[in-house]
Amino acid sequence: MTGRFPEDFLFGASTSAHQIEGSHDVDGRGESVWDVFARTPGAIEGGGDASVATDSYRRWRDDIDLLSELGLGAYRFSVGWSRIVPDGRGRVETRGLDHYERVVDTLLDRGIAPVLTLNHWDMPQALMADGGWISRGAVDAFAEFTTAVAERLADRVDWWITQNEPWIIQLLGYQLGLHAPGIADHRSAVTAGHHVLLAHGVGADILHGYERPKVGSALSLFPCDPATDTEADREAAWGSDGYVNRWYLEPLLGSVYPADMRAHWERAIGGDLDFIRDSDEQAIGGRSDFLGVNYYTRRVMAAAPANPFPWRVVGPSGDVARTDEGWEVAPDSFRDLLIRLSRDYPGVPLLITENGAVSGESPTHDGRVHDVRRIAYLRSHLNAVHEAIAAGADVRGYLHWSLLDNFEWSLGYRPRFGLVHVDYPTGRRTIKDSGRHYADIVRARSLDVPLPEAPSADTGAVE
Numbered sequence: 297m298t299g300r301f302p303e304d305f306l307f308g309a310s311t312s313a314h315q316i317e318g319s320h321d322v323d324g325r326g327e328s329v330w331d332v333f334a335r336t337p338g339a340i341e342g343g344g345d346a347s348v349a350t351d352s353y354r355r356w357r358d359d360i361d362l363l364s365e366l367g368l369g370a371y372r373f374s375v376g377w378s379r380i381v382p383d384g385r386g387r388v389e390t391r392g393l394d395h396y397e398r399v400v401d402t403l404l405d406r407g408i409a410p411v412l413t414l415n416h417w418d419m420p421q422a423l424m425a426d427g428g429w430i431s432r433g434a435v436d437a438f439a440e441f442t443t444a445v446a447e448r449l450a451d452r453v454d455w456w457i458t459q460n461e462p463w464i465i466q467l468l469g470y471q472l473g474l475h476a477p478g479i480a481d482h483r484s485a486v487t488a489g490h491h492v493l494l495a496h497g498v499g500a501d502i503l504h505g506y507e508r509p510k511v512g513s514a515l516s517l518f519p520c521d522p523a524t525d526t527e528a529d530r531e532a533a534w535g536s537d538g539y540v541n542r543w544y545l546e547p548l549l550g551s552v553y554p555a556d557m558r559a560h561w562e563r564a565i566g567g568d569l570d571f572i573r574d575s576d577e578q579a580i581g582g583r584s585d586f587l588g589v590n591y592y593t594r595r596v597m598a599a600a601p602a603n604p605f606p607w608r609v610v611g612p613s614g615d616v617a618r619t620d621e622g623w624e625v626a627p628d629s630f631r632d633l634l635i636r637l638s639r640d641y642p643g644v645p646l647l648i649t650e651n652g653a654v655s656g657e658s659p660t661h662d663g664r665v666h667d668v669r670r671i672a673y674l675r676s677h678l679n680a681v682h683e684a685i686a687a688g689a690d691v692r693g694y695l696h697w698s699l700l701d702n703f704e705w706s707l708g709y710r711p712r713f714g715l716v717h718v719d720y721p722t723g724r725r726t727i728k729d730s731g732r733h734y735a736d737i738v739r740a741r742s743l744d745v746p747l748p749e750a751p752s753a754d755t756g757a758v759e
């Protein structure tokens with residue numbers, strides 16, 4: 297690629313509260329659903345939890361120093377819900393708000409735009425007494441949380457993300473039981489997902505009561521391609537697109553839930569979606585000032601007997617590049633997704649709120665982390681963004697997942713997503729070669745920068 301990214305294009309990195317903060321019993325924080333879930337035997341690979349993680353509740357200044365060292369212009373982080381409303385409803389914990397106010401003010405002093413996520417999955421455990429997101433009451437609880445954070449920070453934060461990845465909350469948390477709160481039931485899942493979207497609408501209305509906030513949700517979007525050109529596989533890919541992408545895109549940015557997927561869900565749960573009340577779709581839509589795009593890979597789909605949906609993931613054929621987690625590296629699908637979104641939802645700017653790869657390198661004895669595959673992933677995906685912009689997509693920024701290696705939910709600490717390596721026993725941070733290369737790209741606002749020097753043969757580094 298040649299050519300520069302637009303002058304006002306935001307380059308940054310992302311994290312979330314539960315994945316980095318630790319300090320669970322500090323400053324009046326309440327218990328979150330993930331604290332409880334992590335105690336379920338076998339729930340977390342390696343048996344760990346996030347009670348220390350990267351220790352960022354205490355080391356937040358170090359993390360902001362890293363952002364400055366990398367020259368990044370934006371930082372996406374989340375506000376721990378159970379730090380602000382420890383009991384789920386009612387009492388607001390001002391010490392939690394004080395913490396995030398310090399973070400925001402320090403970012404602003406350094407010229408780094410805060411991108412603030414409200415719900416990045418760490419709902420207060422107290423709300424599970426009513427079923428968590430299965431209960432419509434969760435929407436009111438989310439409104440209280442939003443109000444508390446907005447009263448403190450809406451006068452200085454421009455970018456707000458109400459919900460992170462509604463599909464993943466619904467799928468892993470309530471359909472498969474692989475994430476907190478560990479429920480495995482289709483009706484519960486589709487109900488929970490609806491309430492997450494409804495809470496976006498309510499949260500957006502609260503935030504729009506202030507002058508600054510631009511409000512969006514961050515969706516995990518997976519382009520769905522047919523495994524073969526048969527009509528059956530093409531239908532399977534379209535069905536899967538409804539399940540993963542359109543079910544969220546359409547009510548948020550279009551008008552109503554897509555009819556084809558509504559029929560699939562009704563068949564799956566054997567009844568009406570009666571929890572979607574008459575005016576709900578109006579309360580979700582028309583309130584997004586931008587769309588947050590979380591993109592990692594694509595899905596390759598084939599037709600299957602309905603169980604409960606008539607499609608299955610078969611993955612790409614042949615020898616394709618994959619991350620350490622086995623996810624196909626598919627930058628062209630990223631470019632096409634961005635172009636599709638701008639075409640289907642004109643007037644809705646896109647912010648890449650997550651994109652990144654698992655690659656497990658640690659410091660070698662030259663003191664560096666030679667994560668050449670993350671560099672290749674980063675470059676190919678930034679190139680895809682650049683191509684999408686050239687083709688007319690309205691992309692305003694790119695926030696890499698993640699600033700730091702961190703607690704990867706039920707996979708524990710094994711997958712490393714960071715631009716910065718974290719030595720968990722000591723908390724020591726080491727900027728990886730990918731972080732340094734990203735900094736060069738950001739400084740030049742272009743991919744036309746030299747690659748990092750390869751490790752010398754005598755370092756013993758293995759790649």
Ligand code: IFM
Nearest residue numbers: 312315461590650697704
């Ligand atoms: O770590 C997660 C993040 O919390 C949500 N999006 C996907 C990331 C990588 O799996």
